[in-house]
Amino acid sequence: MLNLLKRKTTNWNKVAEEYDELVGDSGDFNHKTYINPVILSILGNVRNRNILDLACGQGYFARILHSKGAHVVGVDISEKLIEIARDKFSELGIRFEVADAAEMNGIESNQFDAVVCNMSFHDIERLSETVDEIARVLRIGGKLAFSMPHPWTDLAKTVKDGENYYLRLEKYKSVVEVPNNMYGDKGIVSYHRPLEFYIKKLSQHQFEITDFVEISKEHSKGEKISDRKLLDHKREFPSFLVVGAIKNLNPS
Numbered sequence: 051m052l053n054l055l056k057r058k059t060t061n062w063n064k065v066a067e068e069y070d071e072l073v074g075d076s077g078d079f080n081h082k083t084y085i086n087p088v089i090l091s092i093l094g095n096v097r098n099r100n101i102l103d104l105a106c107g108q109g110y111f112a113r114i115l116h117s118k119g120a121h122v123v124g125v126d127i128s129e130k131l132i133e134i135a136r137d138k139f140s141e142l143g144i145r146f147e148v149a150d151a152a153e154m155n156g157i158e159s160n161q162f163d164a165v166v167c168n169m170s171f172h173d174i175e176r177l178s179e180t181v182d183e184i185a186r187v188l189r190i191g192g193k194l195a196f197s198m199p200h201p202w203t204d205l206a207k208t209v210k211d212g213e214n215y216y217l218r219l220e221k222y223k224s225v226v227e228v229p230n231n232m233y234g235d236k237g238i239v240s241y242h243r244p245l246e247f248y249i250k251k252l253s254q255h256q257f258e259i260t261d262f263v264e265i266s267k268e269h270s271k272g273e274k275i276s277d278r279k280l281l282d283h284k285r286e287f288p289s290f291l292v293v294g295a296i297k298n299l300n301p302s
Contacts, residue, residue, distance in 0.1 A: 061237035066130035068233055070108045075138075077110055079272050081169065084265045085197050085290055086114070089168055092195045092261045092294035096120040099163040102187060104151055104180075105170030109135030112144050115166070125149045125157070152179035160189045167196040169290075171248075172204070172240045173230075178251060185255035188297045194257060197292040200264060201245050204228075208283065215283035252295055261294030 072078050097119030103112040106124030108131050115122045124146045126132050135146045151174050165184050174180050206219040223244050230238040267289045275281040
């Protein structure tokens with residue numbers, strides 16, 4: 051496993067600068083328009099709260115949380131992304147650490163009021179162990195907020211037949227490794243998992259789901275979709291899922 055983790059860390063290092071350019075200091079278009087407002091709404095008032103930004107990338111969302119008064123620790127498996135985060139934001143007082151989300155050695159138990167994993171759950175291979183770690187470091191009554199491509203549609207393709215649009219889906223229940231082609235052929239992969247996986251894993255740790263927000267996109271490449279039938283189709287099928295949960299009890 052160690053060699054596998056090293057390989058995947060190196061692959062994220064390869065695209066660290068591209069990712070930093072993409073999201074900047076406030077996130078890309080989809081983050082800013084659709085996802086971040088929902089995450090922040092779920093978290094509520096974060097002033098003086100201890101928050102873990104898990105799989106924090108180059109730290110832009112940690113910066114946003116800090117600007118709202120939170121005490122933030124950012125963790126990511128990529129040394130290069132953490133280096134960029136430290137260069138850009140550590141002077142604000144944000145702590146950034148290199149760690150595997152599934153083995154957060156050095157992060158104390160029961161210390162965070164909230165854990166955020168913003169558009170990163172699907173990039174983590176050992177997600178079951180990662181949820182174990184989230185439950186460990188989150189205090190009882192603390193919040194978990196995560197976002198990801200919607201499992202119902204992340205493998206689907208929109209197809210046009212005549213004047214109408216349909217969703218073509220070949221797999222859903224399977225756990226599937228999906229190449230991320232956004233950065234070219236650099237070995238970056240994501241993972242499709244059915245909703246059942248997330249619900250069962252949260253229940254195992256006595257998390258109570260408080261928010262379940264399905265987000266449908268109305269934009270493509272930053273522009274409002276002009277094709278009315280395509281826009282109606284996009285509104286019917288969510289592109290993103292944002293979940294909020296509260297840790298109620300110590301896991302048995």
